[in-house]
Ligand SMILES: [Zn+2]
């Protein structure tokens with residue numbers, strides 16, 4: 063992200079801070095990209111790797127030294143010269159000398175000793191985060207048409223938990239996604255996984271097999287994003303209704319500045335005008351409201367994941383611990399029952415297996431009186 067510009071510069075496409083270190087003034091993403099491309103040489107944002115000689119020549123020029131000094135520096139700073147043993151001696155890199163004066167080695171030794179004294183496991187969540195990174199970092203596409211074009215913009219988008227989950231109001235973002243300027247807002251919507259889309263409404267004790275067919279996302283498809291005075295509605299399906307209308311009409315009747323509307327499926331990020339660092343809104347399922355903050359907009363770099371198919375690229379996901387079945391304490395809860403004489407508590411959480419075993423006979427006939435509601439665990443999509 064470009065640093066703040068001089069206030070005398072009249073160009074509105076170059077971002078300037080509105081509040082120092084918090085957010086910028088609004089700017090048009092496509093024009094911002096055009097400004098970069100106008101100022102840079104194509105070689106600056108090209109994926110082409112420079113050959114070593116050209117790189118060295120430029121580096122020497124940057125340092126203000128001649129070619130001879132450059133060669134000398136290269137040989138002195140070469141990692142091969144960093145040895146504490148004779149050339150022919152082979153050493154085990156895992157053995158850290160205990161009398162070292164080098165800070166890096168002292169710290170490494172301390173960490174090694176700590177690891178040896180404790181059972182030191184990475185938890186599942188960290189392992190998953192590492193795996194996520196390994197899958198995407200510096201990834202190149204298999205076919206040329208899936209390669210993200212040079213000079214494309216990459217946005218870092220943070221989506222927060224809905225306001226209703228008070229516990230997480232002060233945590234880091236729920237998900238962080240990287241998206242390109244040519245992605246539409248509808249693609250962002252599809253990449254946001256929220257438990258309220260998967261909620262199943264209703265009581266299903268008489269026919270538990272019917273429950274999975276009723277997820278909220280299929281019934282209530284309307285949603286909007288709000289950026290800079292514009293509501294971007296999802297209108298991809300015939301069932302979609304414009305849920306921003308109520309707010310717009312309310313604002314009109316209360317003499318607020320007017321809002322406008324557009325379709326999220328027709329709006330690409332490069333068409334948007336936004337403030338970087340400013341909280342915007344994503345609303346779905348009527349009142350499930352998430353803050354959306356764009357924290358960075360930049361040109362794509364050759365070290366980025368260049369496979370278009372892997373975008374929107376998930377780079378961070380906050381994880382929940384799951385709620386387990388109160389009978390087996392092993393599997394994730396799938397059903398909540400009430401008025402249930404088989405249950406140790408009211409309401410009570412069961413996994414699918416325990417729920418069916420306890421509440422139905424071999425023919426699937428309901429035993430006794432109780433009410434059963436499908437339960438979707440937030441941790442289920444960790
Ligand atoms: Zn939500």
Ligand SMILES: [Zn+2]
Nearest residue numbers: 387390413416
């Ligand atoms: Zn169970």
